[in-house]
Amino acid sequence: MKLSLGPVLFYWDKEQLGRFYAEMSALPLDVIYLGETVCSKRRALSLDQWLGLGRELQGCTSAQIVLSSLTLIEAASELSSLRRLCDNGELLVEANDMGAVQFLAERKLPFVAGPALNLYNGHALAQLQACGMIRWVPPVECSAALIRAVLEQMRELGQALPEVEVFAYGHLPLAYSARCFTARAQNRPKDDCQFCCIQYPDGLALSSQEGQALFTLNGIQTLSAEVTNLLADYAGLVACGADLLRLSPRAQGMGEVIEAYQRVRQGATPPVFVEGCNGYWHGQAGMLRVEEVGLC
Numbered sequence: 001m002k003l004s005l006g007p008v009l010f011y012w013d014k015e016q017l018g019r020f021y022a023e024m025s026a027l028p029l030d031v032i033y034l035g036e037t038v039c040s041k042r043r044a045l046s047l048d049q050w051l052g053l054g055r056e057l058q059g060c061t062s063a064q065i066v067l068s069s070l071t072l073i074e075a076a077s078e079l080s081s082l083r084r085l086c087d088n089g090e091l092l093v094e095a096n097d098m099g100a101v102q103f104l105a106e107r108k109l110p111f112v113a114g115p116a117l118n119l120y121n122g123h124a125l126a127q128l129q130a131c132g133m134i135r136w137v138p139p140v141e142c143s144a145a146l147i148r149a150v151l152e153q154m155r156e157l158g159q160a161l162p163e164v165e166v167f168a169y170g171h172l173p174l175a176y177s178a179r180c181f182t183a184r185a186q187n188r189p190k191d192d193c194q195f196c197c198i199q200y201p202d203g204l205a206l207s208s209q210e211g212q213a214l215f216t217l218n219g220i221q222t223l224s225a226e227v228t229n230l231l232a233d234y235a236g237l238v239a240c241g242a243d244l245l246r247l248s249p250r251a252q253g254m255g256e257v258i259e260a261y262q263r264v265r266q267g268a269t270p271p272v273f274v275e276g277c278n279g280y281w282h283g284q285a286g287m288l289r290v291e292e293v294g295l296c
Contacts, residue, residue, distance in 0.1 A: 001234075001237070001238060001242065001243070001244070001245060001265045002030035002031065002243060002244040002245070003028065003029050003030055003031075003244070003245055003247060003258065003261055003262065003265070004029065004030060004031035004032070004033065004165060004244045004245065004246045004247065005024055005029050005031070005032045005033060005063075005246075005247055005249060005254075005258075006033050006068075006167070006170065006246045006247065006248040006249065007033040007034060007035050007036075007037050007068040007094075007249075008020070008249045009037065009038055009170075009171070009173065009203075009218060009221065009223070009248060009249070010197070010200070010201055010202060010203060010218055010249075010251070011038075011039070011042045011044070011195065011197045011198045011201075011218075011219070012044060012198070012201060012251070013044050013198060014044045014045060014049075016201070016251075017044060017045060017053075020249065020254075021034075021053060021057065023254075023255060024254070024258075025057055025060050025061045025063075026061075027255060027258045027259070027262075028258065028262045029061070029063045029258065030063055030064065030244065031063055031064045031065075031066060031165075031244060032057060032061070032063045032064070032065055032066070033066045033067075033068045033094055034050050034053060034054055034057075034065060034066070034067055034068065034091075035050050035067045035068040035069065035085070035094075036050075036068075036070065037068045037069065037070060037071050037096055037114075038070075038071065038176075038218060038219050038220065038221045039180075039197075039219045039220055039221075040070055040074075040075070040077070040078045040081065041193070041195070042195070042197075042219075047081065047084060047085060047088070050067060051067070051088060051090060051091065054067065054090065054091050055090070064092065065091050065092075066091060066092045066093070066094050066112060067085060067088060067091040067092070067093050067094070068093075068094040068096060068114065069082055069085055069086070069093060069094060069095055069096045069097060069100040069114075070082060070096065070097065071096040071097060071114075071116045071173075071176055071221075072097070072176045072178075072220065073097050073099050074178060079099060082097070082099055082100055082103065083103055085100075086100060086103040086104050086107065086109070087103075087107070092110060092111065092112065093109070093111050093112070094111065094112040094113075094114045094137075095111045095112065095113060095114055095117065096114035096115075096116045096117065097116070097117075098117065101113075101117070101128065101131055101133075104131070104132055105131035105132055108132065109132055110132045110133075110134045111131075111132050111133060111134070112133070112134070112135040112136075112137065112165070113125075113128055113133045113135065113136050113137060113162075114137050115137045115138065115139050115140055115167060115173065116139075116173070116176070118139050119136060119138070119139070120138075120139065120142070120146070120150065121150055121153060122150050122151075122152075122153030122154040122156070122157055122159065123153070123157070125150065125154055125159070125162065126154065126157055126159045129159060129160075129162060133162055134162055134163060135162055135163040135164075135165055135243075135244075136162045136163070136164055136165070137165045137166075137167065137246065138150075138164070138166060138167075140167045140172040140173060140174070140228075140280065140286075141172075141280045141286060142280070143280060143281055143282060143283040144233075144236050144237075144239070144240040144281055144282070145240075145283060146283075147164065147166070147240045147241065147242070148239075148240050148241065151164070151240075151241045161241070163243045163244060164240075164241055164242050164243050164244070165242070165243065165244035165245070165246050166230070166237060166240075166242045166244070166245055166246065167228070167246045167248065168228070168229070168230040168231070168237065168245035168246055168247060168261070169227065169228065169229050169230065169231070169245070169246070169247040169248060169257055169261070169276075170227055170228065170246075170247065170248025170249070170250065171202075171203060171216050171218075171223035171224050171225075171226075171227055171228075171248065171250075172223060172224040172228050172280070172286060173221055173222075173223055174215070174222050174223060174224060175221070175222045176220055176221055176222075177220050177222070178220065179220065180193055180197075180219050180220050181204075181217040181219070181220070181222070182196055182197040182200065182204055182217055182218065182219050183196060183197075183219075185204060185217065197218065197219045200217075200218070201251035202216070202250055202251050202252075203216035203217060203218040203223055204216065204217040204218070205217075205225065206225070207225075213225035213226065224277065224286060224287065225287065226276055226277040226287060227250070227275070227276045227277070228276055228277050228278055228280070228281075228286075229274045229275060229276030229277075229278065230245070230278055230281055231260060231261060231264060231270055231271060231274050232270050232271050232272060232273060232274045232278070233270075233278060233281055234264050234265075234270040235270065236281070245261060247261065273289075276289075277289055
């Protein structure tokens with residue numbers, strides 16, 4: 001089983017990003033994703049700087065470096081930037097929008113199909129394989145049973161299986177909107193947000209009127225309130241056909257998270273319980289822990 005570090009979903013400044021990736025470069029990661037996937041206004045690093053960072057990481061780590069695309073394209077300028085990203089000529093691209101798939105297919109370039117592409121069956125995967133897809137990141141709400149069924153359908157279609165990368169740790173990206181929720185929370189218009197999301201390095205917590213943690217707001221992105229953690233489900237991840245486990249960056253403690261997954265993939269017994277939710281993995285409501293629904 002390989003370990004991947006997903007793209008940073010939150011808005012961190014250049015210095016924080018530099019420190020973070022310097023730390024990550026020394027850890028046992030097989031794939032590192034770079035780039036802005038949430039909001040085109042976040043320009044802590046330009047595309048050229050992301051590419052430069054990718055070159056630096058290639059020089060100090062054996063991990064594969066992948067450049068992730070924006071998830072929601074809303075303007076011609078963003079489409080132009082997406083085209084430049086797909087034309088980078090150096091790094092494999094994770095397509096998070098069908099526009100990126102089209103650009104990459106036209107250029108006959110291989111790509112990773114990100115979780116926001118919403119691919120749920122073997123026919124859809126076969127179609128994207130014909131376009132150049134080599135790795136599939138299932139949508140975050142997919143259960144182990146669904147992933148097994150999709151891969152079995154591909155076998156029945158006579159298709160070679162792509163690499164499968166499961167979102168195993170982090171706040172789950174659930175939805176995207178044209179509206180910036182973080183700006184709205186500070187009574188700012190989206191066009192004059194003053195980059196207020198940089199104040200929330202792990203997103204802005206949102207609770208229900210009853211005080212229950214409900215979501216995490218991150219600009220135009222809505223994430224789960226709790227962090228998902230599938231470490232206790234490691235055997236099931238192997239059994240369902242996962243090749244990579246994606247660990248989504250958080251502002252603190254990622255080194256410890258990666259080391260915990262490293263110990264288990266090297267043969268240590270997975271923990272019985274971990275902090276975080278894993279309901280989706282078991283076909284239940286995503287915010288639930290398995291023990292809450294009697295599946296442990």
